[in-house]
Amino acid sequence: MKVWDMHCDTLAELRYAQQAGKPKSFLHNDLMMDLERMKQGDYLLQCMACFVHLEPEREKSPLLACLEEIDIFYRLLEQYPDDLMQVRTAADIQTLLTSGKRGMMLTVEEGGACLDSLGALRDLYRLGVRMMTLTWNFKNGLAEPNIVPGTDDMWPRPANTTGGLTEKGLEFVEEMQRLHMLVDVSHLSDAGIWDILRVAKRPFVASHSNARACCPHVRNLTDEMLTAMGEKGCLIGLNYCASFLDTNPDRSQVRSRITDMARHARYIMDKAGEDCLALGSDFDGIDGDLEIAGAQDMPKLAEGLKKEGIPERVVEKIFYGNAVRFFSENL
Template sequence: MTHLPDRSVFDGHNDLLLNLWLHHDDDPANAFFSRVSPGHLDYPRMRRGGFFGGLFAVFIPPVSYIARMRNQTDDEVLDYFDPLAIVERQIDIMRILERSSEGRLKICRTASDIERCRLNGRIAAVLHIEGAGAIDAQLAQLEKFYQLGVRSIGPFWNTPNAFGEGVNGAFPGTPDTGPGLTAAGESLIHACNERRLMIDLSHMNEKAFWDTARLSNAPLVATHSNAHALCPQPRNLTDAQLEAIAHSGGLVGVNFGTAFLRADGKRDGAGTDLSTIINHIAYLIAKLGEDRVAFGSDFDGVNVPDALEDVEGLPRLVQALSDAGFSDSLLEKLTWRNWLRVLAETWGE
């Protein structure tokens, strides 16, 4: 019997929950299981695109961004802006999706959960906190979030919090944009290691990255970052950082955002074709090895190439990789096996 390659995709980062909270908070399940607009993701398009799961970010956006998206003033947003409440609501939205899914979606806490979803045709959803601004310096909320199913935390987005500062420089620039981890940040790294929560490096500045590399006993993972050598975006990873990730047995999820792909840093969907994604994947494989590169789309959070458009474009990307000479076995690693490996190693189950 001829072996048919598995074209399923497990993706390292998306902002669906933010999108649902901003635009469909009154009935997120109805939107998700029919059509989410605007946006890159919903259940029907996931199924057509071969997307069977990923890390779903829980993110506290800036007040000005909420105001723009909801056609409100900053003062109107400030009347209800509560970082902890926003995080809890986005987690609740995921729980609503699971309850409403009739078995079509599951919040996964182990790599075995994800594998069962893949085999059974379910969406495997991993809760990921992007920016730990809702957690205080004493980490009082961390255990609650863990019990709710959170299995991955990125301590930073672009702005400072109790744990340090995210990378926040302008293009072109380096990741060296601020100080390293605070004492609370070091405690957060240790606490994540103790609970076997994955730590996301993607929004860390360079000093915080190296602090984490020194302190953490887990594989180093950047869920949605690219190669700085190809695109000098401060959020992208230098060769030295890639070497540290490789040495740890970690992983980089390739970001599909045009600003993180293009050498000129432009947010230009029309002028960016799939070869830019392929170039970053090939470069990262050369630096990390084929077991340490995967997808980290940043769907619903970035401007993606028009040639991809949304989650339905994933088969086009996989076909383009195949046409570029990527073998079926390598494609399976890139599209899901590498993520399952690093999650199993990090979580221990």
């Protein structure tokens, strides 16, 4: 079964390996995503996120870090032209469907990489970026995340219900929607998500988020958010991270299991509709006890969801059908 995955952090891992003087091949490596694994998993398209860390001790320049990951992305396309194809437009999607290649779409995880510059945002679009989160786990000039400082030892953590979008953040949303760069609300505060639901004129995504009613992690979406996003025609990517799936109060023992993925999937579809659910693995951004441990395991997930009672027709929509339709309509 074909796979369209809305989020992975592989570009960042390739960059870190390069910086350490131990570059990794994308043909085959020890990460969760490489070309061989994509072929084993029958991938149609992978959204490749440029993950950027805002802490100064981690990155001298967030924008430079983003550009270096974009450079890696383009070098992969140059290295494997017979296997990989960049997707920027709806027309590219139609070409991809009959090409026999694996699609690659550039995205950004951390709107702070733009340094509050609408010009930088437009330049990222010109370079091929088609989706961006406003935040990661740090407050920036655009918005606040749902990770509240000083709550690491609390379970469940309190949600950020007061720190929404700044005026600059609202400007970014307006410009992203004008460009048809998808706004991604994963990692965004509760207040920020409601701000976007209020002002967005076009559908948006939560590329890698689950249902908070099924697991009370603040990275997950509330019932009200799921319903509102469904009404707006948004797309939600099921995240494979154990912390967002498992309710075990001993957070050191959480596991990522297909049974929990199916539980979240059914719940999200019940609240938002079956047209609103897709995949957002978070590969190479998650670790721990994972039943789906890499791109090669996607056939196992498809069979597992069917064994959990989700009809094959619906599994196909989750795996690729909804994403093909949504991106074709909104790029």
